[in-house]
Amino acid sequence: xxxxxxxxxxxxxxxxxxxxxxxxxxxxxxxxxxxxxxxxxxxxxxxxxxxxxxxxxxxxxxxxxxxxxxxxxxxxxxxxxxxxxxxxxxxxxxxxxxxxxxxxxxxxxxxxxxxxxxxxxxxxxxxxxxxxxxxxxxxxxxxxxxxxxxxxxxxxxxxxxxxxxxxxxxxxxxxxxxxxxxxxxxxxxxxxxxxxxxxxxxxxxxxxxxxxxxxxxxxxxxxxxxxxxxxxxxxxxxxxxxxxxxxxxxxxxxxxxxxxxxxxxxxxxxxxxxxxxxxxxxxxxxxxxxxxxxxxxxxxxxxxxxxxxxxxxxxxxxxxxxxxxxxxxxxxxxxxxxxxxxxxxxxxxxxxxxxxxxxxxxxxxxxxxxxxxxxxxxxxxxxxxxxxxxxxxxxxxxxxxxxxxxxxxxxxxxxxxxxxxxxxxxxxxxxxxxxxxxxxxxxxxxxxxxxxxxxxx
Amino acid sequence: xxxxxxxxxxxxxxxxxxxxxxxxxxxxxxxxxxxxxxxxxxxxxxxxxxxxxxxxxxxxxxxxxxxxxxxxxxxxxxxxxxxxxxxxxxxxxxxxxxxxxxxxxxxxxxxxxxxxxxxxxxxxxxxxxxxxxxxxxxxxxxxxxxxxxxxxxxxxxxxxxxxxxxxxxxxxxxxxxxxxxxxxxxxxxxxxxxxxxxxxxxxxxxxxxxxxxxxxxxxxxxxxxxxxxxxxxxxxxxxxxxxxxxxxxxxxxxxxxxxxxxxxxxxxxxxxxxxxxxxxxxxxxxxxxxxxxxxxxxxxxxxxxxxxxxxxxxxxxxxxxxxxxxxxxxxxxxxxxxxxxxx
Numbered sequence: 001x002x003x004x005x006x007x008x009x010x011x012x013x014x015x016x017x018x019x020x021x022x023x024x025x026x027x028x029x030x031x032x033x034x035x036x037x038x039x040x041x042x043x044x045x046x047x048x049x050x051x052x053x054x055x056x057x058x059x060x061x062x063x064x065x066x067x068x069x070x071x072x073x074x075x076x077x078x079x080x081x082x083x084x085x086x087x088x089x090x091x092x093x094x095x096x097x098x099x100x101x102x103x104x105x106x107x108x109x110x111x112x113x114x115x116x117x118x119x120x121x122x123x124x125x126x127x128x129x130x131x132x133x134x135x136x137x138x139x140x141x142x143x144x145x146x147x148x149x150x151x152x153x154x155x156x157x158x159x160x161x162x163x164x165x166x167x168x169x170x171x172x173x174x175x176x177x178x179x180x181x182x183x184x185x186x187x188x189x190x191x192x193x194x195x196x197x198x199x200x201x202x203x204x205x206x207x208x209x210x211x212x213x214x215x216x217x218x219x220x221x222x223x224x225x226x227x228x229x230x231x232x233x234x235x236x237x238x239x240x241x242x243x244x245x246x247x248x249x250x251x252x253x254x255x256x257x258x259x260x261x262x263x264x265x266x267x268x269x270x271x272x273x274x275x276x277x278x279x280x281x282x283x284x285x286x287x288x289x290x291x292x293x294x295x296x297x298x299x300x301x302x303x304x305x306x307x308x309x310x311x312x313x314x315x316x317x318x319x320x321x322x323x324x325x326x327x328x329x330x331x332x333x334x335x336x337x338x339x340x341x342x343x344x345x346x347x348x349x350x351x352x353x354x355x356x357x358x359x360x361x362x363x364x365x366x367x368x369x370x371x372x373x374x375x376x377x378x379x380x381x382x383x384x385x386x387x388x389x390x391x392x393x394x395x396x397x398x399x400x401x402x403x404x405x406x407x408x409x410x411x412x413x414x415x416x417x418x419x420x421x422x423x424x425x426x427x428x429x430x431x432x433x434x435x436x437x438x439x440x441x442x443x444x445x446x447x448x449x450x451x452x453x454x455x456x457x
Numbered sequence: 458x459x460x461x462x463x464x465x466x467x468x469x470x471x472x473x474x475x476x477x478x479x480x481x482x483x484x485x486x487x488x489x490x491x492x493x494x495x496x497x498x499x500x501x502x503x504x505x506x507x508x509x510x511x512x513x514x515x516x517x518x519x520x521x522x523x524x525x526x527x528x529x530x531x532x533x534x535x536x537x538x539x540x541x542x543x544x545x546x547x548x549x550x551x552x553x554x555x556x557x558x559x560x561x562x563x564x565x566x567x568x569x570x571x572x573x574x575x576x577x578x579x580x581x582x583x584x585x586x587x588x589x590x591x592x593x594x595x596x597x598x599x600x601x602x603x604x605x606x607x608x609x610x611x612x613x614x615x616x617x618x619x620x621x622x623x624x625x626x627x628x629x630x631x632x633x634x635x636x637x638x639x640x641x642x643x644x645x646x647x648x649x650x651x652x653x654x655x656x657x658x659x660x661x662x663x664x665x666x667x668x669x670x671x672x673x674x675x676x677x678x679x680x681x682x683x684x685x686x687x688x689x690x691x692x693x694x695x696x697x698x699x700x701x702x703x704x705x706x707x708x709x710x711x712x713x714x715x716x717x718x719x720x721x722x723x724x725x726x727x728x729x730x731x732x733x734x735x736x737x738x739x740x741x742x743x744x745x746x747x748x749x750x751x752x753x754x755x756x757x758x759x760x761x762x763x764x765x766x767x768x769x770x771x772x773x774x775x776x777x778x779x780x781x782x783x784x785x786x787x788x789x790x791x792x793x794x795x796x797x798x799x800x
Contacts, residue, residue, distance in 0.1 A: 065612035241762050244773050248716050248725050251646070252467045252760035256460060258638050275614045276716050283643040283715070285626035291638070310717060312616030326528060337528060347528045420528060 043373045044159045044456025045135045052107040052372065054079070054359070055136030057127050057151060058165065060115040064143040064271055066306055067351045071141060071165055072113060073344055074352035078359035081339070082109045089339035093332040093388035094360060098367035105366055112136060118143060120150035127151045131160050137372050138163060140358055143351060145169030145218040152181040159456020161374050163358040166351040168270075168302050170221040173402035175444025179453040180374055182381055182401045184361065184394075185354045186434070188222040189442050191301045191321040192229030194407040194429035199319060203264065203297050205234035210262035212253055212277060214269050215242040222268040224442055226301050230266075238262045243273070250277040254284050263291040266299045274300060275310040282314045303410055305349050308422040315412030315422060322408050324353040324390050325425055333390040347420050357389045361396075375453040393431070399438035401450065404431050459630065459639045464757040466629065470646040470715065472753020473653030474500075477708035478730040479737065479745035480657060481701035487677045487740045488694040491580055492588050494595040497727030498602040499702045502571060503709025504718035505606055506564035507617050511556035514540055555620045560710045565703055572702025576695050599723065607720040614717030619645045624714075645714050652711050656704060657746055663700075664742075673697055677740075732780050738793025748791055752776050 047053070056075045059068035080086045084101035091099050103109050112134040114126030123142065130136040139155050140163040142148040148167035155162035156178040164172055164183040168191070173183045199207075209230060213219040219242070227237045238260050243253050254277065257265055265286060269277050281287070281298055289296040303320035326337045326347035336356065340348040348356070361381065369376035382398040394405035409427040416422055439446045478500055485493045517536035525533040540549030552559075579598065583591045618624060623644045630640035664670035676683045676690040683690045709718075716722065733752055737744030758764065759775035771778075783790065 061607075062612070065607065239762060241765065246725065248722065249471055251470070252464055252757040255463050255467050255641065256761060258641060259460060259463070272614050272719060275616075279616070279717055280715075283624070283626065283645065284641050285643070288625070289638060289641075306613055310613045310616065312618070312717075314616070341529045417525065418527065418533070 042455065042457050043375075045131065045137045047107055047135075047137060047372060050107055051110045052104055053134055053136050054109060054111045054362075055114060055127065055130035055134065055139040055141075056111055056355075057114040057116055057123060057130065057139055057141040058355075059118045059143045059147075060113070062116075062118040064118045067143045067166060067271075067304070067349065068116070068141075070306070070349045070352040071143065071355040074340065074348060074356040075111065075140070075359060077340060077343060078356045078363075079109045079111055082359070082363050086343070087335075087339055090332050090336050090356070090360060090389055093335050094364070095387045096364050096368070098364050099360065104363045105370070105372070109363070114141075116142060116144075116147050116151075118147060120146050123147040123151050124154050127154055128158075131155075131158055136160070138362055140355065140362070141165040142167055145172055145221075146216060148172050148183075149176045149217065152176065152178050156180045156451070156454055159374060159454040161362065161377055163362050165355045165358065166304075167218075168222070169218040170225065170442050171217055171444070173400045174221070174440075174442065175448045177400050177402075177444075177448055177450050179378060179401075179450040182358075182361075182396060182403075184358050184396075184403045186321075186323050186405070186407055187402065188218070188225040188301070189436055189440070190407050190434040191222065192225035192227075193434045193436075194321050194409050194427075195226065195299070195301060195319065196229035196233045197429075197433075198409045198427050199230060199264075199299060200233040200235070202319065204294070207235045207264050207294070207297075208238045208260075208262045208292065209235050209264040209266050209299075210238055210257050210260050211240040211266045211268055212250065213240060213242050214245055214273050216245055218270065219268050221442065222301050223266075226266055226268065226299075228442070235264070243269070243277070245273065247273065248276055250280040251284070253277075254280050254286070257281075257286065258289060258291065258296075261291070263294050264297045264299060266301065268301060270302055270304075271307060272310070274307055278311050278314050278318070303423060304351065305347075305420065305422055306351075308412060309419065316414050318412045319426070320410055320412075320423075322410050322423065323350045325350065325408055325410060325423060326353075326420070327423075327425065328390060328408075330390060330392065332388045336390060353390060360389065361386075374455050378453045392428075395431075397438070399450075400443065400448070404435060406431055407434050459635055460761055460763065461758065463640045464761055465754050466640065466642050467646075468754030468757035469650045469750065470753075471756065472750035473650050474708055474712055474726060474749075475730055475733045475753050476746045476749025477653055477656060478705055478726055479733040479749050480660060480742055481704045482730060482734050483737070483740060483742050483745040484660070484701040484704070485698055486734070487742070488673060488697045489576075489580070489584065491583065491591050492595070493580070493701075494592050494727065495575065495599040495602065496595075496701070496705055497723030497725075497730065498599040499568065499571070499705035499723070500709040500712075500726055501603060501606065501718070501720065501723030503564055503568060503706030504617070504713045504722060505610065505709075506567055506706060507557050507560040507710045507713040508610065508615050508718055510560040510563045511553070511617055514538075514553045514556050514559075516540075518542070554618075557617060557619055557710065557714055560713075561707060564706045564710045568703045568706030569699045571706075572699035573695065575702070576698040580698070581695075599727070603720045603723060610720065612720060614719040616717045617713040619648075619714035623648060649711050649715060653708070656707060660700075660704060661742070669693065669696075729776060732776055736780050736783050736790050738790030740794055741790070741792040744790055744792030752779065755779060 058071045081089045081091050112130050116123035127139050138161040142165045145167045148164045152162045162181040170188045211223050213223040267277050286296050300320040303322045308315045365377045365380035369380040381396050384396045387393045391405040407429045408425050410423040411426045413424045482496050515538050517538045519534050522533045522535045527533045540552050626641050626643040629642045631637045733748045737748030760772040
């Protein structure tokens, strides 16, 4: 581990605390009301009528379509709440009180949707269409890091705000960070940092790990994060094998694991890849084996409830990490689960949570900035410290536009009581334990910069 | 050596799926002269027959449990399967657990009907059209079928486990005198391989030893002459299409516990199955089966980390590489006949 800074700086905390206090008392505005008319011009897609259009770019087809559908439900709920409908959800628990249910800056929120198909080129095409044809002032969504990085770059080039949805790769706010892009979701580094101590505690420090890794951007950063974090706890990494993203049968990758002498298998897989690789690993009886005098264990660094549902009983007892879970008992989570559950009949996924929160955060930043101008919104979001949105105290770090908050370590539940009750939270890792410096080697080092905000004017 | 033996075993089950799909493709091509790109979708529909039966058997009556609450704090709705009520909890659960083997029987009439309807309703209109038209229409049909499945079942994989008695694995290495834990093989994969051997043998026996099969083989060799003898060969070929659909469907049903079914699984197998048909030799059923197993095993061996370390990415291209080499050295494939697709 080099160059990591695992504690928040004193200055950062003081600054965040001050911002939180200010948000609780009165929402600070960066621009006066008289200047607002001027601030609705001079940037791309400045809304001129009584409404403002947001672009929801989610996978509506392809392998992540179910997650995309849940993201879209959350976006629609957020729009309803922003326009004063429903019960207000997390607007009632959000520490900032700038949102009043009167749209954003008095303009009714409308939206257009695009289908990313979980393909970077299709995602860019749909985002471009929403920006150029529909006049979207902000693009949000995605359920893949490849897509998020591609769309974020497009938004930066064109001068539109990008509020990332479910994207977990370090690169999104690491080497590919952009001034116009912000990510609320956690990342691979945070998963590794949160998981490693729990794994060492549960399985011991003398372990040999074998990694199977999805052969793309997110897989690489997750493998790097988890190997570094677990090796820091004393584990040995005996092998790392890349698996094609299109692979459906992982038997030929899993069968040699026992021969390698490994006693832990780490599956750096997501979505259908994870469901299939975990199923195959269980079929091959890995979890029933004893290696090096210890029970063989499996770890899934990034979990989602929708994935856990796909993997069925195979997830029982398996550790992983997640950005949020509907069973959390803080007021924000309870309010969101109530709103979402009442409207749709089932609890929201972590994908739904992060996209709902991103929409509120964007709207709130516009209100506090008094403009939709991307540079004003960026300024309002940078260093913004908030709470009440389901993850405890959270800060949008200025240097890389990454949200820092507590991380959940979860385990597949042994005796689920319902079809939604698949994961149990075993530890809430505090923000300070997953903190790193903006120039951390895993995040692109000193070369990674945000650049300057682009208004598209 | 252990590692290679292990990968050969692994290749057998994947090869079984390739062989079953390629067998159906060859059967259709050999009889009707149609290149059927919807064949992967038939494999996928077969897997979803297992999903549907599993859901039908798990059909439940919802009762309110006042002692527990759901995620919104309301009284919990608990599903009680009718099977438990009708046959008792133990027997009812056993029936539900055995849904995949039971789906073999369930899927045969369904796949037969789908195959029959597909041939009569759409594909027969394209017999006299160029192969490119046939490919386009069947590929379009495959997309329509998978989107229908996605609409009803979602995009995420659906776990459809094998009966509990077959979910474990056995130590093949210990059985053959090697060190324990070196070669582990799941029971269900062994069953899948055995099942594939039985189905392939049955299809060959049907064509070889029945009058119907003899007429079909005669029709494949010389359709016109068989027609002139007063035999309605078109009707028999339609039935062969339905039979090929059944073979693909059964391959899908039994594959459901190996990989959780999802709407896209047919496409994943389709392209490789076509490569298998080409390598085996267009129109040769024995070639399709041989190439299916051969390429399945090669794909497994190419996935060994020792191989990938020396030749990165070889696991993703090995099948295509072998196909190129075979087509360069044997342009008609391993067992291809002269004159097939050469006009």
